Amino acid sequence: MNDHISSVFHCPMAGVVKRIRLENFMCHSHLEIELGDSVNFITGQNGSGKSVILTALCVAFGCRAKGTQRASTLKDFIKTGCSYANVHVEIKNEGEDALKPEIYGDVIIIEHRISEIKL
Numbered sequence: 001m002n003d004h005i006s007s008v009f010h011c012p013m014a015g016v017v018k019r020i021r022l023e024n025f026m027c028h029s030h031l032e033i034e035l036g037d038s039v040n041f042i043t044g045q046n047g048s049g050k051s052v053i054l055t056a057l058c059v060a061f062g063c064r065a066k067g068t069q070r071a072s073t074l075k076d077f078i079k080t081g082c083s084y085a086n087v088h089v090e091i092k093n094e095g096e097d098a099l100k101p102e103i104y105g106d107v108i109i110i111e112h113r114i115s116e117i118k119l
Helices: 003-009 050-060
Strands: 017-025 028-034 084-092 107-115
Touching: 017 050, 028 050, 050 084, 050 107
Parallel strands: none
Antiparallel strands: 017 028, 017 084, 084 107
C-alpha cells in the first residue's frame, strides 16, 4: 500500500464514535465498548443486548424514547431495580472537520443521565 492511500485510511476524523459506556441501561448493568476507526461489528447471541447499544446511541444523541420504538418514556430504559441509567459516548474531534478543537479538545463527551426521581 503506498503512503498516500495509507494516510487516507488513517487520517483523523471528527464525529467518529470512539467509546460507549452504559450503566443500568436496559439489560446492561455496566458495559464499555471501545470502537475502532473503521467498520465495527457487534456480535452475540439473540437477546444479549446488541440492539441496546444502538438504542443508547440514539438516546445520547437526543432521540425521544418513542423514536427508538423500544420505550414510551426515557425512564423505561432504566434497568429493572435501579434508580438511574447513564449513557456516556465519546466522539473524536480531530482533523479538518473538528468542531472548535481549541475549546472542545480532541474528544467530545456526551453524557445522558436518566433518573427515576425528577430533580
